[in-house]
Amino acid sequence: MRAALLQEIGQDKLEVVDDIETVGFGPGKVRIRLRATGLCHSDLSAMSGVLPQPAPFVPGHEGAGEITETGEGVTGLKAGDRVLVCWLPACGACPACRRGQSHLCLAGFMNAGTPNFRRPAGDVFGFAGTGTFAEEVVVSASCAVPIPDDLPYEIAALIGCGVTTGIGAALNTARVTPGSSVAVIGCGGVGISVIQGARASGASEIIAVDPVESRREAALRFGATDAVAPEELADAKARITGGEGFDYVFEVVGRSATARTAYENTRRGGTLCVVGAGAMDDLLQINMFELFFDEKRILPSLYGGGDVLRSYDRVIRLWRAGRVDLEGLITHRVRLDQINEAVGQMRSGEALRTCIAV
Numbered sequence: 149m150r151a152a153l154l155q156e157i158g159q160d161k162l163e164v165v166d167d168i169e170t171v172g173f174g175p176g177k178v179r180i181r182l183r184a185t186g187l188c189h190s191d192l193s194a195m196s197g198v199l200p201q202p203a204p205f206v207p208g209h210e211g212a213g214e215i216t217e218t219g220e221g222v223t224g225l226k227a228g229d230r231v232l233v234c235w236l237p238a239c240g241a242c243p244a245c246r247r248g249q250s251h252l253c254l255a256g257f258m259n260a261g262t263p264n265f266r267r268p269a270g271d272v273f274g275f276a277g278t279g280t281f282a283e284e285v286v287v288s289a290s291c292a293v294p295i296p297d298d299l300p301y302e303i304a305a306l307i308g309c310g311v312t313t314g315i316g317a318a319l320n321t322a323r324v325t326p327g328s329s330v331a332v333i334g335c336g337g338v339g340i341s342v343i344q345g346a347r348a349s350g351a352s353e354i355i356a357v358d359p360v361e362s363r364r365e366a367a368l369r370f371g372a373t374d375a376v377a378p379e380e381l382a383d384a385k386a387r388i389t390g391g392e393g394f395d396y397v398f399e400v401v402g403r404s405a406t407a408r409t410a411y412e413n414t415r416r417g418g419t420l421c422v423v424g425a426g427a428m429d430d431l432l433q434i435n436m437f438e439l440f441f442d443e444k445r446i447l448p449s450l451y452g453g454g455d456v457l458r459s460y461d462r463v464i465r466l467w468r469a470g471r472v473d474l475e476g477l478i479t480h481r482v483r484l485d486q487i488n489e490a491v492g493q494m495r496s497g498e499a500l501r502t503c504i505a506v
Contacts, residue, residue: 151282170286179217184301185280186210205273209235211280212304232304235276237290314341316452322421326350334400337501347371360497402426
């Protein structure tokens, strides 16, 4: 079968190969024929080494398709079921799951160290234990989440990560309140989803901050009340909040410099929500006096916080009600053999989300 492969960490381009096969099918597993997958910035971060991932590997963790085969002991799923791929499944038994924090379950992360594929040259891993830049994947049954018949595969794939991460950050983690002021730094697909979550929460002012003009224009279409370049943020803070700072500031880039900017633009007693996935050696500096004196809440948000399955459900209901626009997030569509075009579109900021037909 075909898949897009990164041979070594740090390579700029992916190689589309046709001599790869899935491995690991058996009890508790399902085989999924993928129909659509999205390119998320986390895929690029894994390719560059910012996020740890053994190589060679097949990137991709936003996917949807249909089950073609189920292993022994799998219940509630059958061949022909339409599913999205959950890259962070909950085990239901660990301390995090028992506390109701299933998004902090480590079972899914453990999958990343087990090969998902094989080539004649040896084992191949799947990013985040999945690897959706392939025609087929074998994953644990808990990674396959049934989707309703009216949900297109393209949209289901995005719900599998970026949309849930962004909307969940606003609704679950920060819990944006009606009438509040919000700034979102970084307006790619996840940042736009944060904006939509803030709008659904009733925020009165939503300021999009991004260096790319096309993304700022897109943010206005998705519910931002204003959009500025990073160098214009100080003026926006003075104009909109009287210099006090925003009630909520979301950092959706994954860099200490932008997280520091987000902190400085959060009002005293306000909330800084860190959504971007950054590098382990990129340190954020906050002095002990300002941490105490400003009493700003700093809330990291992994996968949108909260119960992932419940978050999927809520996003689908919001989409059906017309409260969020998911179709509009897909700005580009390519085939698997055009994957490097999608990578270029993401790196340049041209695309919010590129959907890859597999």
